Amino acid sequence: MVAATKIDPLLEVKNMRVYFPHRHGIFSRTSSHIKAVDDVSFEIHPGETVGLVGESGCGKSTLGRAILRLIKPTAGQVNFDGIDFLALDKQELRARRRDLQIVFQDPYSSLNPRMTVAQIIGEALDIHQLASDQEARAKRITELLQQVGLNAEHASRYPHEFSGGQRQRIGIARALGVSPKLIVCDEPVSALDVSVQAQVVNLLQDLQAQLGLTYLFIAHDLAVVEHISDRVLVMYLGRIVEWGPAERVIRNPRHPYTKALIAAVPKGRREEKELLKGDLPSPLNPPGGCPFHTRCPIAEARCRTERPEARRVNDAHHVACHFA
Amino acid sequence: MPLLAIQDLTLDFASGGKSVRALDHVSLTVNEGETVCLVGESGSGKTVTAMSVARLLPTPPAQYSGGKIVIGGGDVLSMTKRELRAVRGAVVNYVFQDPGAALNPVFRVGQQILESLKLHQPEHATEAEVIRLLTMVGIPAPEIRARSYPHQMSGGMQQRIMIAMAIATRPKLLIADEPTTALDVTIQAQILKLLRDLQKQLGMGILLITHNLRVVQEVADRVAVMYAGQVVEQGNVAEVCARPHHPYTRALLKAVPEIGAGKERLLAIPGTPPQLGSWPTGCHFHPRCPQRQHDCDEKEPALIPTLGERRARCMYWELTPAPNEEFHGCGD
Numbered sequence: 188m189v190a191a192t193k194i195d196p197l198l199e200v201k202n203m204r205v206y207f208p209h210r211h212g213i214f215s216r217t218s219s220h221i222k223a224v225d226d227v228s229f230e231i232h233p234g235e236t237v238g239l240v241g242e243s244g245c246g247k248s249t250l251g252r253a254i255l256r257l258i259k260p261t262a263g264q265v266n267f268d269g270i271d272f273l274a275l276d277k278q279e280l281r282a283r284r285r286d287l288q289i290v291f292q293d294p295y296s297s298l299n300p301r302m303t304v305a306q307i308i309g310e311a312l313d314i315h316q317l318a319s320d321q322e323a324r325a326k327r328i329t330e331l332l333q334q335v336g337l338n339a340e341h342a343s344r345y346p347h348e349f350s351g352g353q354r355q356r357i358g359i360a361r362a363l364g365v366s367p368k369l370i371v372c373d374e375p376v377s378a379l380d381v382s383v384q385a386q387v388v389n390l391l392q393d394l395q396a397q398l399g400l401t402y403l404f405i406a407h408d409l410a411v412v413e414h415i416s417d418r419v420l421v422m423y424l425g426r427i428v429e430w431g432p433a434e435r436v437i438r439n440p441r442h443p444y445t446k447a448l449i450a451a452v453p454k455g456r457r458e459e460k461e462l463l464k465g466d467l468p469s470p471l472n473p474p475g476g477c478p479f480h481t482r483c484p485i486a487e488a489r490c491r492t493e494r495p496e497a498r499r500v501n502d503a504h505h506v507a508c509h510f511a
Numbered sequence: 512m513p514l515l516a517i518q519d520l521t522l523d524f525a526s527g528g529k530s531v532r533a534l535d536h537v538s539l540t541v542n543e544g545e546t547v548c549l550v551g552e553s554g555s556g557k558t559v560t561a562m563s564v565a566r567l568l569p570t571p572p573a574q575y576s577g578g579k580i581v582i583g584g585g586d587v588l589s590m591t592k593r594e595l596r597a598v599r600g601a602v603v604n605y606v607f608q609d610p611g612a613a614l615n616p617v618f619r620v621g622q623q624i625l626e627s628l629k630l631h632q633p634e635h636a637t638e639a640e641v642i643r644l645l646t647m648v649g650i651p652a653p654e655i656r657a658r659s660y661p662h663q664m665s666g667g668m669q670q671r672i673m674i675a676m677a678i679a680t681r682p683k684l685l686i687a688d689e690p691t692t693a694l695d696v697t698i699q700a701q702i703l704k705l706l707r708d709l710q711k712q713l714g715m716g717i718l719l720i721t722h723n724l725r726v727v728q729e730v731a732d733r734v735a736v737m738y739a740g741q742v743v744e745q746g747n748v749a750e751v752c753a754r755p756h757h758p759y760t761r762a763l764l765k766a767v768p769e770i771g772a773g774k775e776r777l778l779a780i781p782g783t784p785p786q787l788g789s790w791p792t793g794c795h796f797h798p799r800c801p802q803r804q805h806d807c808d809e810k811e812p813a814l815i816p817t818l819g820e821r822r823a824r825c826m827y828w829e830l831t832p833a834p835n836e837e838f839h840g841c842g843d
Contacts (some may be wrong), residue, residue: 242695350783380552381722382799385766385779392776407695414777438771451700452770455728455752462704462712463697464664 195269196230197368197401198254203227203263205246205253209471221470223249224260225425231369236402237394238416238433239305240409240448244467246425248292251371254403255287256280268368285315288362292374294354296344303334304357305342311364331360334397336390352383359390369401377412388415409452413437418503421445424470424478427497429511431504441511443502445480477508485510513540514716515564515603516683520578522559524787525571531788533559535740536578538814541684546710546717548727548748550763551737552784558722560737561686564718565599566590582684592617600680608689613657614661620672621657624679631680638836644675647712649705667698672706678709685710686721703730716841730753736760739785739795742814746821754833756823759796764834794825802830 205224208217223246223479231237239247253260275283291297298307308328318324320351330337335356336421346354376384406412419436421429427443440446447463463482468474474481491508497507522534534556536734541547547556562568564580580587583602584753607613615623621641628636637828645653661669677685691699710717728748735745744757755761764777782799791798797807804827814824
């Protein structure tokens, strides 16, 4: 794991909030807000992979997109490589976006069906003027395709001619085209077949070793996250409830939510599990106090009224729970 | 006699004047009170196999080209429509992957369960029975929830409703096609537990279709692994997972990261599963197989008995190492 001290973080997210207005009534007045991301702070160091896990609806994808400014954050700060990313004007933002790329979950809807692979990958090169002439452009596209395990012949084909795994490789090649420093991987393998998932996970790891990439890896599959991440953030209802080194958080979870999440993962053993009761509460009307108290097996009166502050349990392992 | 016996089922789809084979001599049995898992990747034919049991596929385009499906004492493939109606519901019922799409959005869920009862168990078609079923599947405040519309419920709740509808007809066999794939892990665990509990109470056989081998290991008694339209391995779950006989089963076990296992590199299976209609000659798995031999691309292996009750569709199954061992001295 990359030492958490000394080296300056590549990405620093401070008190990020993303609220979506909830409109109601005949004049569509904003009656309340959905707090998709609520006061989230974390750092990612160069060369590191940080996993972000949580159930669907917990705000993990919104957080990933807000970092890239694909969704406008309501409040907070994103410092990337020493610059205030949220203060950039349109033109500056466009130039700086080169450093931050994203790989989307669904390789079927994230590639334009009317563009060839060369056009899809080349578009980014054109926008950032990274190829001096047609020859250099074609050469770079071939190089990128080879980097992700495809070859030059694939450049003139259309997305529908590829399988899901191959499409995801195209999406990765597109992200790599502009030589980014950080890639947000938003559930990059969850739409793929098991035998193909491993190929893409291995590819992401190889590329990281070759190119010194930094990843924010968003996923709901804890086993994959543990496998690929140096550090893990666990998100629940818009908040990060536990974070720390991957093996610590997964093998020795402290927050009752993380414990339940890990217990629920099928492990191939027959055992009685302690299961979480109920579903994720509506983010429109989140529970007061600790957001997890409605499903928590160890909740007490205090949890219903008092929101637990995050505290350090040891080294870099933090947890937001009164009793953990 | 087993509850369900599929023997050498072969099925084609007619498409644009051509015929594409989807199932190739699939054999499978489910005994009373037993859970059998059908595991495989998308396109391997597991859903088509499941749908065939109650002959749910429209013909054409589907065409049953061979084999038998014996359930409730008769061959489904030669039943009249009337006989088929007697099998559907009363003998076999289904839970599908996407409950949001399977429920009717404009009717209250209680009404939908009642409809299932009216069709198959008219003597039990009462409000009280609906409430009893909702309680059985763990819906809190069932009297109130019966009056909800599907969109007012979460995915996990909707799946519970689907299960209630399925068990309402008191089937001997419940076929659950990827019932938890669309759900979060915490909800997946709840639904799997519910299925186990219901099986204990009602004694029905369950055919569970999944792509997740870890789920198989947790719930199944026996497993059948499918690849490119064929069952490539079947047997007792614990035995198959401890010592797979087919190299595909072994590869599937190695391709999934295990929680708590750290950073060991995953064993990816090279290439992609073959498309329908372009299955390789010989063994369907040979282009991706790490222990391929010189004649695997010519001879088509049969599903042969290996050890005890176990079967595998590989001529060289004895070469397959245990999951924690390396391949030794094989390959071409």
